[in-house]
Amino acid sequence: EPSDEERLFDELIANEQRIEPRDWMPDAYRRTLVRQISQHAHSEIIGMQPEGNWITRAPSLKRKAILMAKVQDEAGHGLYLYSAAQTLGTTREEMMDQLLSGKAKYSSIFNYPTPTWADMGAIGWLVDGAAICNQVPLCRASYGPYGRAMVRICKEESFHQRQGFEILLTLMQGTDEQRAMAQDAVDRWYWPSLAMFGPPDDQSPNSAQSMQWKIKRFSNDELRQRFVSMLVPQAEILGVTLPDPELRYDEETGRYEMGEIDWDEFFEVLRGNGPCNAERIERRRTAHEEGAWVREAAAEYARKQRSTLVP
Numbered sequence: 001e002p003s004d005e006e007r008l009f010d011e012l013i014a015n016e017q018r019i020e021p022r023d024w025m026p027d028a029y030r031r032t033l034v035r036q037i038s039q040h041a042h043s044e045i046i047g048m049q050p051e052g053n054w055i056t057r058a059p060s061l062k063r064k065a066i067l068m069a070k071v072q073d074e075a076g077h078g079l080y081l082y083s084a085a086q087t088l089g090t091t092r093e094e095m096m097d098q099l100l101s102g103k104a105k106y107s108s109i110f111n112y113p114t115p116t117w118a119d120m121g122a123i124g125w126l127v128d129g130a131a132i133c134n135q136v137p138l139c140r141a142s143y144g145p146y147g148r149a150m151v152r153i154c155k156e157e158s159f160h161q162r163q164g165f166e167i168l169l170t171l172m173q174g175t176d177e178q179r180a181m182a183q184d185a186v187d188r189w190y191w192p193s194l195a196m197f198g199p200p201d202d203q204s205p206n207s208a209q210s211m212q213w214k215i216k217r218f219s220n221d222e223l224r225q226r227f228v229s230m231l232v233p234q235a236e237i238l239g240v241t242l243p244d245p246e247l248r249y250d251e252e253t254g255r256y257e258m259g260e261i262d263w264d265e266f267f268e269v270l271r272g273n274g275p276c277n278a279e280r281i282e283r284r285r286t287a288h289e290e291g292a293w294v295r296e297a298a299a300e301y302a303r304k305q306r307s308t309l310v311p
């Protein structure tokens with residue numbers, strides 16, 4: 001027999017109401033939100049590295065300024081999301097330990113290298129494009145702090161996606177070498193960006209419960225399909241080829257048929273064996289250690305502020 005609290009919780013969810021930090025919630029609802037929100041935050045912070053790699057080598061001051069703004073935005077997204085996770089009772093230290101110890105995941109996509117400038121275009125167009133498809137529905141997540149954090153994140157993501165598209169368009173209107181560089185980046189980032197949406201629906205252990213609790217609004221495959229249908233016309237405008245020879249639109253179903261994603265590669269990356277996993281965590285660990293003095297100074301300053309307040 002469900003308790004009054006459970007009945008009220010179920011009613012709020014059924015009526016598309018928001019669950020707020022002080023509301024009663026099932027432990028499993030709290031746990032899955034801490035899992036997803038903290039891993040989302042880790043993804044944003046780790047995601048700064050592949051792009052940060054090109055800030056000092058951007059081809060012009062304008063591109064450097066845009067890229068710096070984008071990487072700063074990702075840091076901000078991470079901070080909103082860590083704060084949203086903290087409203088569920090976890091701490092920043094716990095989440096950081098889970099990331100550095102390898103216990104927590106972050107988006108597979110950031111374990112790939114960025115060898116050329118065109119990668120900045122492919123990341124903006126494909127990775128931020130995928131992130132938008134995944135994050136717009138999250139604006140309606142049943143947990144208040146998460147949904148509200150998403151609203152601002154999505155606004156900034158659309159700027160990220162557009163600047164990536166524009167980098168690729170500029171390259172595709174350039175020399176043969178520039179066009180080849182853009183196509184090479186699209187070839188390397190296309191499949192990993194499809195994998196970003198998560199495993200196929202029949203291999204997604206969290207989806208059913210997450211959809212019942214209205215955290216996840218659409219399945220992994222549904223969002224992947226939506227993303228591809230958004231990409232096809234944009235690829236035509238860019239003049240790039242999406243590297244899937246089996247990609248075709250099925251008039252009957254109104255959906256795109258696509259080639260098989262390499263799920264072995266995906267799960268290898270999740271196990272920590274992607275091209276850049278070790279380097280990403282090492283950089284994060286070093287940054288965390290080198291930043292310890294800032295955290296200590298801020299904590300000491302806050303203590304002094306408190307002690308000078310009139311008791």
Ligand code: 3HC
Nearest residue numbers: 040043047105106107108131195196197198204205206207
């Ligand atoms: N990378 C790493 N792990 C992934 C993954 C990916 N691309 N896709 C799925 N997984 C993990 C899941 O976390 C889960 O493991 P866990 O139980 O230990 O957490 C397991 O694989 C099974 O996947 P499920 O489909 O069952 O898990 P979810 O229901 O959580 O769905 C998700 C996965 C769609 C990624 C969902 O967690 C989600 O929407 N997360 C928030 C959005 C997010 O993280 N987006 C990517 C951020 S990148 C970004 O936005 C940066 C951009 O601004 C540049």
